[in-house]
Amino acid sequence: MTGAPRLPAAARAICSGDRRALARAITAIENGDPDAGPILRSLYARTRQVPIVGFAGPLGVGKSSLINLLVSHLRSVARTVAVIAVDPSSPFSGGSVLGDRIRFEARANDAGVFFRSMASRGAAGGVAAATLEASRLLDAAGFDVVLVETVGSGQVDVAIREIASTRVVVLVPHLGDEVQTLKAGLFEIADVFCVNKIDLPGADTARRDLAELVGLAPAAGRWTPRIVGTSTTVPSGIADLWGAIEAHESFLDSSGTRRTGERQRLTAEIVGLVRDRLGRELTRELENDPDLRRLLDRVVAREIDPRTAADRLRNAVRRSR
């Protein structure tokens, strides 16, 4: 192997199971700290493409409770697991109350489990900007499975598509109109539908309604979403839920879609990184550009319009590059 950069001390610590180093590196990613870059660059080659399972669905449907029981299930079959639980940041104060940890039971001495709460920090789509790179770090740190809980705003939690290998959409009985809104987003991203709270009345109807919707779009060679019923208060269906997730993971391998899916996600990631960097550079350049001020005067004077000004500025930047 060539080109694998020497591991920085923090990256070595993460690989040797230093949980504090791992926690600090995640913070560095979140904060855009310069320490994060070398760690991420050096550890990428160590990622093994472990299953990254996303949990989306409306507020309070039981995502955290399900993740808690899934972690117990995974530990009972000797697989290590890391969780990232995302909650929204306030658009006003920037602060956040991250409450998913409440549902997570005590595993004080189990080094095979890692739980991290993460604020969305203004990112749309149900996850934070740092969620993808943090989950990659957890992969490199050796966890066998990464579970990601999205913000829980329902139909807009679609950014999980860019992160997860398997997407679980969690719903509850009495879907009613919710099934309609699902069509507008979450419905398309689901690999597994989990009807939780089947201890409550209406579960059978909900599953039937869903089955009908899923059945509407069967296609050869494509994955047909599974539907699983679960309860976390009267625990049931958890092994089935994991079974459905694993079935999808196997399908990804047998059908070759893991590779194509990964290429798509990586394309989006790399293009996004370039766009962010160019955007920052461009903003800096333009703010100091004397042309901008001159153009602005003319736009204010109604001599040219903003679109024309933008065209000229863009051409000027292109020539100078």
Added chain:
Amino acid sequence: MTQSKRASRSAPIRVLIAKPGLDGHDRGAKVVARALRDSGMEVIYAGLRQTPEEIVRAALEEDVDLIGLSILSGAHMALIPRVLGLLKKNKAGAIPVFAGGIIPDEDARRLRSAGVRAIFGPGASLEEIVTTARKLARPAA
């Protein structure tokens, strides 16, 4: 490391709020959690019935700058020093801990000498708690 410390000064303060011990409610802790959020902090709310081991584990995994413990009576006196001891054992003794609740003066003195950095009685204003929490988390800022 000095570089990263400087970079993180403008980053949101992360604070863990937990309530050790078996009994009680968490109304007070929730009110404090919301006040800290409204001041721009990221509050990891661990909830009721936390053992010192769970609290310290959460603090390390969440990489918090600060820990706030809610206690209802002197019955929890043994738990807080245990949290402080476990933090030290994990080389995390530098994470400041504050406490709130109905704490008799004598207990408050003992907690302070054990290393609790600030103690808020039922009369403390949210503003006072937020200001102190910020100072504890970012002493140089």
